[in-house]
Amino acid sequence: MAQSPLSLKLCEGASVASMDTSRCRLGPQNLAPNPRILYRTPRINLPSVQRCRTVSRTRANAVAREIPSEVSGAVSLENKKKKKGLETDPALLWQRYLEWLYQHKELGLYVDVSRIGFTDEFVEEMEPKFQRAFKAMEELEAGAIANPDEGRMVGHYWLRDSKRTPNPSLQQQIDNTLHAICNFADDIISGKIKAPSSPTGRFTQVLSVGIGGSALGPEFVAEALAPDNPPLKIRFIDNTDPAGIDHQIAQLGPELSSTLVIVISKSGGTPETRNGLLEVQKAFREVGLDFSKQGVAITQEKSLLDNTARIEGWVARFPMFDWVGGRTSELSAVGLLPAALQGIDIKEMLTGASIMDEATRIPVVKTNPAALLALSWYWASDGIGSKDMVVLPYKDSLLLFSRYLQQLVMESLGKEFDLDGNRVNQGLSVYGNKGSTDQHAYIQQLREGVHNFFVTFIEVLRDRPPGHDWELEPGVTCGDYLFGMLQGTRSALYAKNRESLTVTVQEVTPRSVGAMIALYERAVGLYASLINVNAYHQPGVEAGKKAAGEVLALQKRVLSVLNEASCKEPIEPLTLAQIAERCHAVEQIEMIYKIVSHIAANDRALIAEGSCGSPSSIKVFSEECNVEDLYTEI
Numbered sequence: 269m270a271q272s273p274l275s276l277k278l279c280e281g282a283s284v285a286s287m288d289t290s291r292c293r294l295g296p297q298n299l300a301p302n303p304r305i306l307y308r309t310p311r312i313n314l315p316s317v318q319r320c321r322t323v324s325r326t327r328a329n330a331v332a333r334e335i336p337s338e339v340s341g342a343v344s345l346e347n348k349k350k351k352k353g354l355e356t357d358p359a360l361l362w363q364r365y366l367e368w369l370y371q372h373k374e375l376g377l378y379v380d381v382s383r384i385g386f387t388d389e390f391v392e393e394m395e396p397k398f399q400r401a402f403k404a405m406e407e408l409e410a411g412a413i414a415n416p417d418e419g420r421m422v423g424h425y426w427l428r429d430s431k432r433t434p435n436p437s438l439q440q441q442i443d444n445t446l447h448a449i450c451n452f453a454d455d456i457i458s459g460k461i462k463a464p465s466s467p468t469g470r471f472t473q474v475l476s477v478g479i480g481g482s483a484l485g486p487e488f489v490a491e492a493l494a495p496d497n498p499p500l501k502i503r504f505i506d507n508t509d510p511a512g513i514d515h516q517i518a519q520l521g522p523e524l525s526s527t528l529v530i531v532i533s534k535s536g537g538t539p540e541t542r543n544g545l546l547e548v549q550k551a552f553r554e555v556g557l558d559f560s561k562q563g564v565a566i567t568q569e570k571s572l573l574d575n576t577a578r579i580e581g582w583v584a585r586f587p588m589f590d591w592v593g594g595r596t597s598e599l600s601a602v603g604l605l606p607a608a609l610q611g612i613d614i615k616e617m618l619t620g621a622s623i624m625d626e627a628t629r630i631p632v633v634k635t636n637p638a639a640l641l642a643l644s645w646y647w648a649s650d651g652i653g654s655k656d657m658v659v660l661p662y663k664d665s666l667l668l669f670s671r672y673l674q675q676l677v678m679e680s681l682g683k684e685f686d687l688d689g690n691r692v693n694q695g696l697s698v699y700g701n702k703g704s705t706d707q708h709a710y711i712q713q714l715r716e717g718v719h720n721f722f723v724t725f726i727e728v729l730r731d732r733p734p735g736h737d738w739e740l741e742p743g744v745t746c747g748d749y750l751f752g753m754l755q756g757t758r759s760a761l762y763a764k765n766r767e768s769l770t771v772t773v774q775e776v777t778p779r780s781v782g783a784m785i786a787l788y789e790r791a792v793g794l795y796a797s798l799i800n801v802n803a804y805h806q807p808g809v810e811a812g813k814k815a816a817g818e819v820l821a822l823q824k825r826v827l828s829v830l831n832e833a834s835c836k837e838p839i840e841p842l843t844l845a846q847i848a849e850r851c852h853a854v855e856q857i858e859m860i861y862k863i864v865s866h867i868a869a870n871d872r873a874l875i876a877e878g879s880c881g882s883p884s885s886i887k888v889f890s891e892e893c894n895v896e897d898l899y900t901e902i
């Protein structure tokens with residue numbers, strides 16, 4: 269017999285037949301954060317408890333014009349592709365390979381778009397759009413307000429060439445910050461800055477707390493570049509999952525005393541990051557450690573996090589600049605400080621990015637690797653994201669590249685409206701892990717199943733550091749197999765009309781990683797211009813945050829109503845419908861059921877009686893009557 273979520277959660281241990289009379293005990297409820305902690309206001313705005321009715325969510329924008337797909341060029345492009353098909357003649361394919369292969373000699377980086385089937389006619393048609401995109405990029409780099417909705421400049425390119433800032437004070441801020449990061453990392457690694465409670469006086473671990481752009485870049489780079497024995501090892505808290513947080517803290521064990529906690533949040537008010545910080549601070553208190561002696565903040569000046577760190581006297585604070593977006597912040601303090609603490613050469617990362625920036629400023633599609641990517645994306649996904657981009661790095665250390673790109677691409681391009689206010693529902697979906705591992709997971713479908721993707725192969729030529737390779741069969745190394753798997757998959761997919769492009773680097777080094785980050789940042793920026801969307805805002809993310817705030821506000825109201833009922837003599841158990849009515853949220857009854865289920869599953873101070881398989885029969889009451897709450901909440 270299928271069980272409802274409630275039967276599973278509320279009545280753990282009880283058989284379905286015995287559920288009718290089961291009682292589910294819940295522990296004391298306390299949603300209020302520790303009053304001693306200053307950093308406690310989440311960025312999500314919780315409506316006051318008086319307003320626990322459903323807030324109707326109307327879109328702020330005026331009603332937008334729906335545009336037919338012909339306007340975006342999608343239909344004509346689709347037809348052209350059908351007529352053309354992919355080149356199959358080996359000699360012509362080789363010619364195409366030679367004609368389109370891009371090589372950056374200094375970086376040892378190649379971009380091969382020969383297995384994307386665009387035609388010369390298409391390239392010609394795209395030329396005016398590209399010229400507009402190059403122009404827009406030039407203006408952006410010169411300090412234009414390239415993020416009009418937020419009225420912001422977009423300056424991540426300045427981070428690796430500070431002379432390009434539109435004014436000298438910004439240049440100084442960038443240079444000073446880089447200098448401060450290098451000095452701080454040196455002082456931590458050398459032990460000049462001490463971990464006061466550590467037995468050795470040294471910091472040995474970094475715990476990075478952040479989410480989205482404040483985590484994905486540092487996670488990717490740590491996986492790609494951290495040496496086997498870094499001066500400080502790094503761990504991440506990138507969610508508000510209590511079990512995940514507990515796991516990280518448990519893994520640190522006694523090394524908590526030698527852990528440098530870096531809290532990263534541009535806004536300084538992201539709820540998940542705030543919660544991570546509060547949980548870590550609690551863990552510190554429980555073992556008698558002074559968090560302020562081990563905490564570092566990376567955030568915008570004067571943000572809530574910045575103020576907290578300043579008032580509590582944390583070890584250090586580093587700025588996040590207003591003009592650097594979260595998903596393009598890897599080469600700001602966000603990515604550079606954690607990397608430097610792991611002994612990664614951050615100046616090399618910046619150099620790689622800077623060289624790539626030079627290469628991707630060239631306003632000629634064929635000789636600009638970022639433009640080649642944008643051109644390929646446009647062709648392969650019809651300029652409307654009709655196909656997903658599967659990213660397959662054939663190198664374990666690049667495992668997180670696809671996850672990093674997922675945010676960079678999807679948060680930048682996934683937009684409801686274009687810059688003219690037309691509803692376009694744009695985007696480009698990105699997923700992938702690594703090859704050849706994924707060949708044993710989903711490549712079966714890619715080759716033979718639904719044709720809704722194109723592939724980006726990331727190839728690394730150097731298998732191992734020099735002097736370490738050996739032949740596991742005559743003439744064949746382990747790395748040859750990896751190489752063979754990549755080439756084989758590329759060919760096998762192409763034979764079935766599945767398009768792909770390949771980005772090749774010599775080695776995974778700080779320089780090549782910096783270059784790849786810059787390559788994709790620029791490709792996203794150019795592609796956004798081609799499809800006419802603002803790549804630098806994320807209005808859609810706010811809706812989820814607002815809705816989460818409404819759920820938590822409703823939960824407070826539910827608890828308040830139950831508390832009031834439990835203070836009566838005798839205690840008054842309430843049905844879900846009664847709770848909803850007293851909350852003035854009749855239309856939210858399903859959410860109230862979920863709230864009660866969740867609280868019940870967590871042993872808090874609620875008792876639910878009734879048939880768990882039939883929510884309408886449930887009666888709920890609180891075990892405790894908090895008189896203080898009675899008159900304040902309602």
Ligand SMILES: O=P(O)(O)OC[C@H]1O[C@](O)(CO)[C@@H](O)[C@@H]1O
Pocket residue numbers: 479480481482532533534535536537538541594595679806809
């Ligand atoms: O750095 P913050 O302000 O904590 O934001 C974290 C992430 O949240 C978002 O704003 C939305 O998910 C991302 O763009 C950003 O990287």
